[in-house]
Amino acid sequence: xxxxxxxxxxxxxxxxxxxxxxxxxxxxxxxxxxxxxxxxxxxxxxxxxxxxxxxxxxxxxxxxxxxxxxxxxxxxxxxxxxxxxxxxxxxxxxxxxxxxxxxxxxxxxxxxxxxxxxxxxxxxxxxxxxxxxxxxxxxxxxxxxxxxxxxxxxxxxxxxxxxxxxxxxxxxxxxxxxxxxxxxxxxxxxxxxxxxxxxxxxxxxxxxxxxxxxxxxxxxxxxxxxxxxxxxxxxxxxxxxxx
Ligand SMILES: Nc1ncnc2c1ncn2[C@@H]1O[C@H](COP(=O)(O)OP(=O)(O)OP(=O)(O)O)[C@@H](O)[C@H]1O
Numbered sequence: 001x002x003x004x005x006x007x008x009x010x011x012x013x014x015x016x017x018x019x020x021x022x023x024x025x026x027x028x029x030x031x032x033x034x035x036x037x038x039x040x041x042x043x044x045x046x047x048x049x050x051x052x053x054x055x056x057x058x059x060x061x062x063x064x065x066x067x068x069x070x071x072x073x074x075x076x077x078x079x080x081x082x083x084x085x086x087x088x089x090x091x092x093x094x095x096x097x098x099x100x101x102x103x104x105x106x107x108x109x110x111x112x113x114x115x116x117x118x119x120x121x122x123x124x125x126x127x128x129x130x131x132x133x134x135x136x137x138x139x140x141x142x143x144x145x146x147x148x149x150x151x152x153x154x155x156x157x158x159x160x161x162x163x164x165x166x167x168x169x170x171x172x173x174x175x176x177x178x179x180x181x182x183x184x185x186x187x188x189x190x191x192x193x194x195x196x197x198x199x200x201x202x203x204x205x206x207x208x209x210x211x212x213x214x215x216x217x218x219x220x221x222x223x224x225x226x227x228x229x230x231x232x233x234x235x236x237x238x239x240x241x242x243x
Contacts, residue, residue: 088132
């Protein structure tokens with residue numbers, strides 16, 4: 001479970017994330033929906049312990065983000081969009097092993113888990129090839145397996161489908177559904193209404209770092225008297241909402 005309490009981040013004079021609070025339960029996909037610059041990446045980077053909050057905190061599976069960052073790190077899996085960050089000269093297996101060793105897993109645990117996941121994600125054929133020689137889709141599979149090698153309880157996805165082709169987007173969507181079935185708590189950021197509508201159990205609409213609306217899509221449509229998510233989004237983040 002993820003419990004976020006008054007999380008804020010100020011960069012010099014930019015209030016990137018402003019007093020954000022929300023909760024995500026096991027087996028739930030929580031979509032952070034917002035325009036460019038809304039504060040999604042900053043929020044996820046803080047939850048991933050990659051960036052120190054200016055104020056506020058979060059409990060990740062009962063562990064405090066500020067006081068116990070090393071314990072938090074063991075409980076989260078991260079899949080961020082863009083470059084997969086693999087070492088080209090290491091094989092796919094070595095890339096995954098390197099990350100797993102940083103998570104303090106034993107050699108036996110790592111081997112068993114790689115065998116299981118290589119089968120599950122169809123990686124057998126290329127797992128011992130250097131990452132630099134793999135296609136973009138193959139690299140993505142390696143990044144996916146790396147993100148769950150330590151069987152985290154919480155998954156953070158930051159625009160994980162940006163720049164991918166149709167079949168790779170589907171792979172990522174299937175992976176998110178798989179994580180939900182495994183009972184993980186999932187936070188997924190996107191600016192695509194269609195993606196959010198398709199995958200998320202609950203959404204938080206974020207604008208200028210603030211949460212301006214939250215709930216299931218059904219709840220929000222009813223509350224704002226619309227059956228169009230895009231219209232709802234524009235109403236909440238458009239000019240007339242500015243304060
Ligand atoms: N390291 C930084 N230094 C200064 N300002 C930053 C830094 N990182 C982010 N910002 C600013 O914080 C605000 C929120 O950015 P953030 O990347 O979190 O938004 P986002 O919702 O993820 O946007 P996008 O969809 O474009 O990735 C923006 O105004 C951005 O310019």
